Amino acid sequence: MSESDLPVPSIPNARDAVRALRPSQIREVANAGFGVDDVLPFWFGESDRVTPSFIRDSASAALAAGATFYTHNLGIAPLRAALARYVGELHGPTSPDHVAVTSAGVNALMLAAQLVVGAGDRVVAVTPLWPNLVEIPKILGAHVETVALRYGERGWQLDIERLLAALTPDTRMLLINSPNNPTGWVMSRDEQRTVLAHCRRHGIWLVADEVYERLYYADADPGASGTHSRTAPSFLDLAGRDERVICVNSFSKAWLMTGWRLGWIVAPATLMDDLGKLVEYNTSCAPAFVQQAAITAVEQGERFTQELVLDLKASRDHLVRALSAVPGVDVKAPLGAMYLFFSMPGASRSLELCKAMVREVGLGVAPGSAFGPQGEGFVRWCYACDTARLDAGVERLKQFLAQRAAP
Known part of the structure; x- marks a missing residue:
């Protein structure tokens, strides 16, 4: 057989x-x-500040002490215990047996999906939404349907009846991210109670992405109301630890540890052996010295986190005021996360608009279409930086719009 007779490889x-x-x-x-x-x-979801020194110093000390070896699949015991205490203080009694450490929050989301979703399963997600959550089940062969938040005078709101109608008995998993990226929407306690009861009734797994739970502004100033909530409403406040509820969290936001790639899962104890197998076949374990630094973050970082929330709230309010004065911009102050998701002239083609703003005035924001079709018509601006930088960005936005309006 000659070479010309060989089959052409696909x-x-x-x-x-x-x-x-x-x-x-x-x-x-x-x-x-x-x-x-x-x-x-302003396009990525992270602060322009570095991780605080007390956490960095802890990692350095752990490295110097030789914390460079493999660890338990589910995380070192001291960190699991510290996280159980931390979650318990915020949301009620939690055992280390219900906590697993992961190599980043997004890894936790993938592991959660791998635990309960397979090919052909039906998944429902509330959108607009960080694209990773919608795409992860698709990697596993699942079918994802979306229920969109609605934008109006009170900002982004959930149509609870529409969501319940979508959660049919053949639904395998519901994905909810609250506080939400990109909109900053926060699910209310009553909404959570209603959705949880519906999921219980139909045996639907509920995976809650709560990585922004500490970035919550409903009463971030304790002096304003006399009380202070340290966290947004969580499904952990309502659900038993052995229900079909998996809550995903991360060290990235509350302690400014985006580059450290460390997260955790709170889930039924009956899942942990199988979760350990999945961790083994994904990443094996999180780095030991990073986990040691995470213990320091959890045990010593509360004052830092509370001050961070006050700073973010001030930045949010500053940017809302500045953008509200720009003709054609419609913006509402959200209750959580670290973004403004707003409409502006030209945002009906948001990807094209954002590329043009980068090229023409050096302003970088994220297109609404990045968060699904329901995000088209909006752009996302991360305000986790100082107000001087925000003001400079607003001036560039004004310049861009003036250039577009010029004959």
Whole structure:
């Protein structure tokens, strides 16, 4: 047989479910900024401040002490115990047997989905939503349906009846992110109670992404109301620890540890052995020295977190005032997270708009379409920075709109 008679090899592609995943439009906008001088980046979900020194020093000490070896799949026992105490103080008694440490919050979301979702399963997600949550079940072959928040005079709100109607008995899993990225919407206690009862009735797994739970502003100033809530409403306040509820959290937001890639899961104890197997076949374990620093964050970081929330609330209020004065901008102050998700002229084609703002005035914000079709018409601005930088960004937005309006 000659070479010409050999079969032509097929193109080496990934499987269809992976090829169909949405690429990150936030990254697409950021890539448009490469080579552009003096870009003000508000597109990513992280503060411009470094992790506080007491946490960094703890990691350095752990490295110096030789904490460089493998650890337990579910996390070192002292960290699981510290997290159980921390969760218990916020949401009621929690045992270390219900806590697992993961290599980042997004890894926790993937593990949670792998635990309960398979090919052909039906998943419901409340959107607009950080794309990872919607795409993760698709990697596993699940079918994802969405229920959109509605935007109005009171900002972003949930149509609870529409959500309940979507949660049919054949639904395997519900995904809720509150406080929400990108909108800042916070699910109320009554809404959580209603949804939890419905999921119990139909045996639906509820996966709650609560990584922004500490970034909550309903009463962030204790002197304003006489009381102070340290956290947004959580499903952990209502659900027993051995129900079909998996809560995902992260060290990234409350302690400014985005680059450390460490998260945790609170889940039924009956899942832990199987979760340990999944961790083994994904990452094996989180780094030992990072886990040691995380103990310091949990045990010594409360004052830092509360001060961070006050700073973020001040930045939020400052940016809302500044943007509200820009003609054509419609913005509402959200109750949680670290973003404003607002409409402006040209946002009906938000990806194109955001790329143009980067090129023309060096302003980097995230397109609403990055968070699903329900986000189109809006842009996301991360306000986790000082007010001087926010003011500079607003001036560039005004310049951009003036240039577009000029004949």
